[in-house]
Amino acid sequence: MAVDASSELAQRLTTLKEATGCSYTELAARAALSRSSVHRYCSGTGVPPDFDTVSRLARACGAGRGELLDLHRMWVLATTRPAPGKPPEPALVPAPAPPPAADRPPPSRRRWNRRLPDRAAVAIFALFGLLVLNALSGSGPPRGGGAATELKAAACAAVVGLGEHGECVREIQVLLIQSGTSLTVDANFSTETRRRVIAFQVLAGLPPTGRVDDATRKALVSGRISMRTWSEERIERRIREVFRNPTAGDEAVHVARCRSHLDALWVGPDPDGGWGVFQLSDEVLGRYDGTQRVALDPEWNIQAAHWIWAEHRDFRAWPVCVSTSPTTPSTPRTAQRAPGHLRAGGHQHRPPSTPRAKRQRL
Known part of the structure; x- marks a missing residue:
């Protein structure tokens, strides 16, 4: 059947x-x-x-x-x-026409009436076929929705990475922006684009390779991963709230600006990684029982930086940024304090589980 x-x-x-x-x-x-x-x-x-x-x-x-x-x-x-078994739509019966002047009716009219449904079906088929081919080739006016976006992404190479350029890279940059991040759309897979791809992969639970493979492309097209995060103003305000001392707050803001430009999704070029506002390394994340994904959370990142600072009450963990700080380093200031105060705020008095307990309360 x-x-x-x-x-x-x-x-x-x-x-x-x-x-x-x-x-x-x-x-x-x-x-x-x-x-x-x-x-x-x-x-x-x-x-x-x-x-x-x-x-x-x-x-x-x-x-x-x-x-x-x-x-x-x-x-x-x-x-x-x-479909079989369903009655067809009733056809319209034309009203009888007056007999033609000629002795016999022209045969072409009857042939045309018989072929009209077939010709209409062929015309419809051809019209939609043309629309499909235009969509598959990427021509025609831009359309919204996931279909056109998937089609463009599917035309990319299997893996797109650093140094490549073209419309495929432009599409990737647009998808990253649509996910909520800031990026320059120039069809060039630069270090800036690679940095955003790595952050996206971390948020999506994918290996942070910095290259757009099939899994990354599908996650981009799905539109389900959000890269929206805190603004620079909110990050600076929160740093000053956590580092309560005004001078320490100024230094902390300087370090964060030096390391990440106050960008919560900043990914550094270091081999062992550099994640988030204060560019915490993988080694530091392991020490505080953190992950790359949680390091891109500005609240956790700022709190972790405060734990590191509180060990010696200075910013020696970020030596390059401290050397360029316009403010007075905090080390001489702490050295002048009473020994009892040093023991209360120093590393020796802090229980080993304190950073982990603080993280769990966030």
């Missing part, structure tokens, strides 16, 4: 869905559709109203160019032919 076009389309969409291993809810989130719509289209109880819906659903399943063209054929047939 032949399968009608709508059932064939539903079966193909179901096959694509099952290949992803996603539930209806997860697939709906990927395609920016409702769960009920995805279930209806995959079960065959409804046909998508336009091919853009089919395209978004198919690309969310990882469909390629050939599969999209095949799905377009099925969708056109499903929307132009009734």
Whole structure:
């Protein structure tokens, strides 16, 4: 028994869905559709109203160019032919026309009337085929939604990294900006772009390679990872609140500005990493039971910097920035204090678990 076009389309969409291993809810989130719509289209109880819906659903399943063209054929047939067992739409019966002046009616009129439905179907098929090809080639007016974004990203190389340039890099930069960060869009994969890619990968739970691979590209396209964070003004204000002494606060702001330009998502070039406002290394994170992801949280980063400062009540952990500080270093000032005060605020009196306990209360 032949399968009608709508059932064939539903079966193909179901096959694509099952290949992803996603539930209806997860697939709906990927395609920016409702769960009920995805279930209806995959079960065959409804046909998508336009091919853009089919395209978004198919690309969310990882469909390629050939599969999209095949799905377009099925969708056109499903929307132009009734399913078996369903009565066709009643045709309009034209009113009888007066007999022509000639002895016999022209045969071309009857042939045209018989071929009109077929020609209309072919014209519709050709029109939508042209739209699909334009979308696949990236031409035509820009469109919103995830489908066009996925299509551009899919045209990139398998891995995009430092030194590359072109429209693919421009697309990556735009997606990073849409996630909530600041970046220059120049179609050049510079160290600035690499820094933002690493921060995005850390926030997305991906290996921080600084290169855009398939997993990173999918996370960018999904739009579910937010890079929105504190402004420079808020970071500076919070540093001064944590480092309560005005002079220490000035020095702390100088160090943070020197290390990260007061950028909560700043990633340094050091081999062992440099994360967040105060550019905490992986070694420091291990000492305070932190992670790269939590280091990009400005609150935790500032608190951790205060723990480091409190060990000696100075900024010796950031020697390069201290040497350029316009303020007086805090070491001579602490050396003049009473020995009892040094013991109360120094490292010897602080229990080893204090930094971890402070972190848990944040």
